[in-house]
Amino acid sequence: MHSQQVTAEPPSNDSVERDSTADDVPGVLRSPASGADRAPLVFDVIIAGCGPTGATLAAELRLHDARVLVLEKETEPASFTRIVGLHIRSLELMAMRGLLDRVLQHGRRRPAGGFFAAIGKPVPKGLDSAYAYLLGIPQPVIEHLLEEHAIELGARVRRGRAVAGFEQDDEGVTVELADGERLRSRYLVGCDGGRSTVRKLLGVGFPGEPSRAETLMGEMEVGVPREEVAAKVTEIRETHQRFWLRPFGEGVYSVVVPAAGVGDRAEPPTLEDFKQQLRTIAGTDFGVHSPRWLSRFGDATRLAERYRVGRVLLAGDAAHIHPPIGGQGLNLGVQDAFNLGWKLAAQIRGWAPETLLDTYQAERHPVAEDVLDNTRAQTELLSTEPGPQAVRRLLTELMDFDEVNRHLIEKITAIGIRYDFGEGPDLLGRRLPDIEVKQGHLYGLLHRGRGLLLDRTERLAVGGWSDRVDHLADPTAALDVPCVLLRPDGHVAWIGDDQQDLDDHLSRWFGTPAN
Numbered sequence: 001m002h003s004q005q006v007t008a009e010p011p012s013n014d015s016v017e018r019d020s021t022a023d024d025v026p027g028v029l030r031s032p033a034s035g036a037d038r039a040p041l042v043f044d045v046i047i048a049g050c051g052p053t054g055a056t057l058a059a060e061l062r063l064h065d066a067r068v069l070v071l072e073k074e075t076e077p078a079s080f081t082r083i084v085g086l087h088i089r090s091l092e093l094m095a096m097r098g099l100l101d102r103v104l105q106h107g108r109r110r111p112a113g114g115f116f117a118a119i120g121k122p123v124p125k126g127l128d129s130a131y132a133y134l135l136g137i138p139q140p141v142i143e144h145l146l147e148e149h150a151i152e153l154g155a156r157v158r159r160g161r162a163v164a165g166f167e168q169d170d171e172g173v174t175v176e177l178a179d180g181e182r183l184r185s186r187y188l189v190g191c192d193g194g195r196s197t198v199r200k201l202l203g204v205g206f207p208g209e210p211s212r213a214e215t216l217m218g219e220m221e222v223g224v225p226r227e228e229v230a231a232k233v234t235e236i237r238e239t240h241q242r243f244w245l246r247p248f249g250e251g252v253y254s255v256v257v258p259a260a261g262v263g264d265r266a267e268p269p270t271l272e273d274f275k276q277q278l279r280t281i282a283g284t285d286f287g288v289h290s291p292r293w294l295s296r297f298g299d300a301t302r303l304a305e306r307y308r309v310g311r312v313l314l315a316g317d318a319a320h321i322h323p324p325i326g327g328q329g330l331n332l333g334v335q336d337a338f339n340l341g342w343k344l345a346a347q348i349r350g351w352a353p354e355t356l357l358d359t360y361q362a363e364r365h366p367v368a369e370d371v372l373d374n375t376r377a378q379t380e381l382l383s384t385e386p387g388p389q390a391v392r393r394l395l396t397e398l399m400d401f402d403e404v405n406r407h408l409i410e411k412i413t414a415i416g417i418r419y420d421f422g423e424g425p426d427l428l429g430r431r432l433p434d435i436e437v438k439q440g441h442l443y444g445l446l447h448r449g450r451g452l453l454l455d456r457t458e459r460l461a462v463g464g465w466s467d468r469v470d471h472l473a474d475p476t477a478a479l480d481v482p483c484v485l486l487r488p489d490g491h492v493a494w495i496g497d498d499q500q501d502l503d504d505h506l507s508r509w510f511g512t513p514a515n
């Protein structure tokens with residue numbers, strides 16, 4: 001692929017660092033002389049896909065003034081109204097960026113318990129979060145809110161533009177669109193979903209298991225009284241976990257039923273398919289009619305072998321797919337984006353320590369492995385076979401132990417994640433909850449996506465890192481350690497009270513000081 005013809009777009013923010021050789025196109029980064037035949041570096045990052053992962057990543061990059069272009073294949077946002085669950089860690093991240101109030105207006109809070117393999121248990125005691133609930137929200141709504149936020153921060157989103165090819169060199173990536181247009185950026189991130197074009201073109205392996213069990217899911221009205229539906233559902237769910245009719249407001253039900261025996265996978269399911277499956281399992285089709293949308297999904301489970309090849313990275317479903325049980329996929333992708341955004345921005349701004357960008361894969365690949373495993377386990381627990389049913393009964397008993405219940409819920413809600421930052425107290429590598437500080441709540445101080453030194457000793461300093469790390473001296477902070485250094489994603493990067501040790505860790509995470 002050649003890259004002579006490039007569309008020059010004005011930069012979205014003037015404060016982005018520029019190459020001193022930039023000349024005739026205002027704000028355009030020029031390749032150095034050795035790359036004279038290469039196109040100008042118009043963007044810092046091109047993101048393929050404006051789903052929840054791509055939109056979140058765009059916003060995180062914009063917090064650091066990176067010039068971001070999001071290319072989205074579809075001309076219009078999705079119209080189906082599938083409800084997804086935002087789990088505790090994602091809600092915390094929304095609070096950390098000042099987005100939570102906006103998101104809460106559109107969702108419905110539910111208890112943060114009872115969703116591991118749909119085993120009905122109460123919320124475990126002692127979930128250490130100010131946001132210990134599940135927020136049900138239609139996927140298109142959360143996607144819209146995330147995209148709107150990214151645009152407000154200055155990201156460009158171009159719809160109806162599919163990434164079809166790319167070529168990387170030592171200075172950047174030339175991205176080719178389906179219509180033949182070519183664009184140039186320093187980095188490309190594939191947030192283009194489970195069938196990711198970027199991943200396939202990179203040649204990154206996607207090993208795992210193909211789909212074994214297919215499920216129909218849709219929204220429609222029912223023709224029988226609510227009590228009748230509820231009674232039948234309770235009866236059927238004693239043996240069939242992949243089955244529900246859940247009221248969704250205004251007479252509409254969310255319907256889930258196994259797709260076994262329903263014809264061609266390539267064809268969208270019909271209302272008749274739903275009726276037939278409902279009759280097979282429940283002995284009645286509940287008089288379903290007037291479908292809003294109908295879909296089918298499988299339980300394929302796959303994980304990309306690598307998250308980065310040179311200047312091209314993968315995030316979200318492009319990097320991992322798994323069954324929707326436990327409602328983790330969107331959450332996982334959004335959290336990938338929070339992990340990657342500040343690191344990629346640091347690379348672009350020129351202060352990233354040499355290995356920082358590679359910590360993205362080192363930290364997030366194991367998290368995805370763990371999610372894949374818990375969905376494999378949950379899928380087994382939904383089987384109607386006697387063996388898995390017996391294991392389910394046993395686990396149901398075990399979950400009466402609060403610690404077991406909490407362990408599983410912390411896994412699914414992602415508040416149990418601890419990145420491996422080396423030896424240290426248990427808090428090292430974990431996220432810090434939204435503790436009280438003298439200005440109010442900690443997360444209110446993290447809206448700009450910078451690092452934070454939370455200092456109860458009042459005698460430490462961030463010195464030459466003050467352009468990227470804030471300092472809050474607060475002896476009253478609700479911490480039981482003297483000081484913590486927080487990364488922009490809210491994970492604890494250092495604990496201690498010694499300035500030299502702090503400086504070493506500031507260097508490790510935030511590079512060379514500015515002065």
Ligand SMILES: Cc1cc2nc3c(=O)[nH]c(=O)nc-3n(C[C@H](O)[C@H](O)[C@H](O)COP(=O)(O)OP(=O)(O)OC[C@H]3O[C@@H](n4cnc5c(N)ncnc54)[C@H](O)[C@@H]3O)c2cc1C
Binds near residue numbers: 049073194217318
């Ligand atoms: C039935 C069901 C229920 C679910 N429930 C939950 C839940 O409760 N909680 C949860 O966390 N997750 C849930 N999920 C999973 C969740 O929907 C996905 O994990 C999430 O959408 C992944 O986000 P993403 O941005 O990584 O990818 P996607 O949402 O797939 O977005 C990728 C985007 O890239 C675009 N694109 C594709 N190719 C290109 C290209 N070549 N160029 C440019 N753009 C391109 C696509 O049009 C799309 O907009 C559920 C999934 C299913 C099927």
